[in-house]
Amino acid sequence: MQLRVTQLSASYGIRTILRGISFELQRGEVLVVSGPNGSGKSTLLRILAGLQMPASGSVSYTVGDHQLDPRDMRHLIGWVAPDLSLYRELSGIENLRFFADVRGLAISDAELHDLLRRVGLGERGHDRLAAYSSGMTQRLRYAFALLHRPPVLLLDEPTVTLDERGTAFVEQIITDQRQRGLTVIATNDPRELRYADLLLKLY
Numbered sequence: 001m002q003l004r005v006t007q008l009s010a011s012y013g014i015r016t017i018l019r020g021i022s023f024e025l026q027r028g029e030v031l032v033v034s035g036p037n038g039s040g041k042s043t044l045l046r047i048l049a050g051l052q053m054p055a056s057g058s059v060s061y062t063v064g065d066h067q068l069d070p071r072d073m074r075h076l077i078g079w080v081a082p083d084l085s086l087y088r089e090l091s092g093i094e095n096l097r098f099f100a101d102v103r104g105l106a107i108s109d110a111e112l113h114d115l116l117r118r119v120g121l122g123e124r125g126h127d128r129l130a131a132y133s134s135g136m137t138q139r140l141r142y143a144f145a146l147l148h149r150p151p152v153l154l155l156d157e158p159t160v161t162l163d164e165r166g167t168a169f170v171e172q173i174i175t176d177q178r179q180r181g182l183t184v185i186a187t188n189d190p191r192e193l194r195y196a197d198l199l200l201k202l203y
């Protein structure tokens with residue numbers, strides 16, 4: 001798996017946010033995108049996820065010589081972001097079951113419980129999200145993102161609202177992802193620069 005971004009620009013109306021961004025990321029590598037508020041980190045991640053079109057330039061994912069079809073992107077990408085909404089009236093496990101079914105994944109209840117344990121919610125899987133703290137909700141977003149074992153993991157502000165143990169499991173998830181594929185992290189937190197094989201600074 002390889003990601004190649006070439007001369008990418010993005011704009012909202014007349015305002016240009018990203019200009020001429022180019023990089024390549026190989027399997028096992030982590031790209032950290034840093035920059036002040038409003039510099040375009042989330043915009044770049046949305047473009048990499050295929051959720052938004054660039055104004056110009058290209059994004060291509062390839063496996064060996066085979067260029068992947070952008071329509072397959074949602075099967076390839078795991079996405080964690082503060083604005084990712086889950087169902088507050090459902091429990092943690094019900095949320096995961098719902099999204100697993102929507103994605104057509106054959107995944108057992110035992111595997112869902114394993115995933116919840118992995119993100120530190122083993123005891124709270126049957127509680128409704130309305131009763132979760134913001135850090136617990138952020139943990140569940142990781143379970144959601146990892147459900148389909150995606151080769152590309154896009155993390156927007158990965159440790160926001162997480163405590164020390166939460167930060168440690170995020171580190172473990174990033175380490176595990178190195179075996180599976182690519183990771184792109186958007187952050188303002190200088191402690192997260194240490195994950196970077198490649199650093200992209202936006203201004």
Ligand SMILES: Nc1ncnc2c1ncn2[C@@H]1O[C@H](COP(=O)(O)OP(=O)(O)OP(=O)(O)O)[C@@H](O)[C@H]1O
Pocket residue numbers: 012017035036037038039040041042043044188
């Ligand atoms: N849907 C939108 N419509 C218009 N402008 C937008 C939209 N989304 C983002 N912007 C603008 O694009 C710029 C970049 O926003 P973006 O959220 O990508 O930045 P960011 O670096 O992720 O910021 P932060 O660190 O605050 O999360 C900002 O000026 C923002 O106001």
